[in-house]
Amino acid sequence: MKLCASFLLLLCFYSVFSQTVQIEDYRPEFSNIRTYNHEWLGLRTFKQNGMVKYMAVDPYSFKTAIISTNEISSLNKLDYAKVNAEFVKSCFIKAQQLARTNESSIQNAGIDRHFNREKGVNLTMDLCPSHRQLDRIVFDSTYNYFQGKEENIPIGISVSGKWMQQHPEDLEWLKYLSKSGKWNIIWINHSYNHFMNNEPLTENFLLSKGTDLNTEILQNEQLMIEKGITPSVFFRFPGLVSDKAILEKVLHYGLIPIGADAWLAKGQRPVNGSIVLIHGNGNEESGVKDWINLLKYNIRNIQLGHWILYDLNQSLQCNTR
Template identity: 50%
Template structure:
């Protein structure tokens, strides 16, 4: 009986770790890694390590599905720790192919990274940005989504790009977002930097291109804050303002992160098409984009009811794009 209880307990802990529902309040020694880890017969890419209460953990990426998980170091072994060997072993994987896709647009001032339609089927990839704001979360986005898909889809995947300054000032809204998991809303948590620096400067010296911006700090401090709040950082990264340059993109890749742009920023008048990566802001500062999205939902109501229009997660379709 005791063995059964221990097994059940371990199973529940593993499930919670996979879903990012465990808060690592005492997180220490957070660092970047580039490892191939072995878990049973599966290979994972270790991109971060940290300790909490003297136990070591890894933030890992499945190179085929791009799903991230937190795993304890006792459940894995290090297969490769040489950077060149790790990169070589990933050759032909979906993860490695995404690096190649991102590099095709890395010289863009705006919208570098994944900025094309995927998968090219009936539906969209919804990304909701939470930049720093004194206004409350625009909950209507999520409530209208749940109403539109009620009784049709039990799982609604979407991505939320969250900034550190937003998390620090919106504890109740963040708790509400996390509670949506029980209602079937499956959130991919995307790093949107800690400070989300924004000035009145031209784009070439704004956002992440602002003077004295420390990208390592912006990335890693936000990941730490996400983990402390029970969020599982994904492999995706959303540049503030979609602004970057080659140096930024290459540094993100060195952290194992895939930049996500958008081909349909609704507030800018860009139209959502099948497979579009749609961008709206849920921080209360972009009412036009939110209303455009709600109108889009209404125009697709019949297609939703007949299951001819749906939501996709960001990782869907990348396996086809990469070959």
């Protein structure tokens, strides 16, 4: 009862907050930002309720943040070439380079490989547009298995703009989980419209004629911020479909494309370090069941701490600072 009451109070708070946030002039702008004892790579600039703010990423930990001008001690604008030069040794640039290794693949381009050093998996969930409700059983079941074993359980949620617009209550519930400290949600850009047609893959999803990347990427980020969530530096292609040209464009937005080597509903079996993909939008019952069965199969290792969940920030960190 207390948990329900707490959620209702937070829901009211977030509803009021989301109505008061006004974002204007949201655009890409690279910069080297210094705050107190910290260096950031600025990715976006915008005005929120009339105040200039920046979305930036720590180029070593991949943590993103919204930074106000009064927090900044110095700021130098950069172009994409200078970003690569000034941050050449950073984990961010190394991850962008890794994403290029399979850039010509029509499906699953970007970082799709498992991380051999890990004993466990990187769980990611896609929320494509859907009229069905969120599969909350994924969160309830996962929490039950890892309760007492992992705090702040990590998950990467790839969220589309249309899903956020269609499912405000589910989004507030996810924000509540994140605020509760029980879940560490990394919010991944999954495009605004997530357009899909009946054409071949080479003419489908973001490869469809007339696709406007500014809308698909920037409008989705802006909506995420307006809804009270901070976008990560990661991007997942709708349908995992792309080509070399569009992958390069996404990289030039300062994003890191993320694929998956274990899309459970397609029968792909995860190994230690895999990037696991399930859809939690109510349209992929088999993937949800496969995830729960995977938890059951690994219950002993989970109890012993030999099979854990990683987040993408941890998996891509490097020792070059």
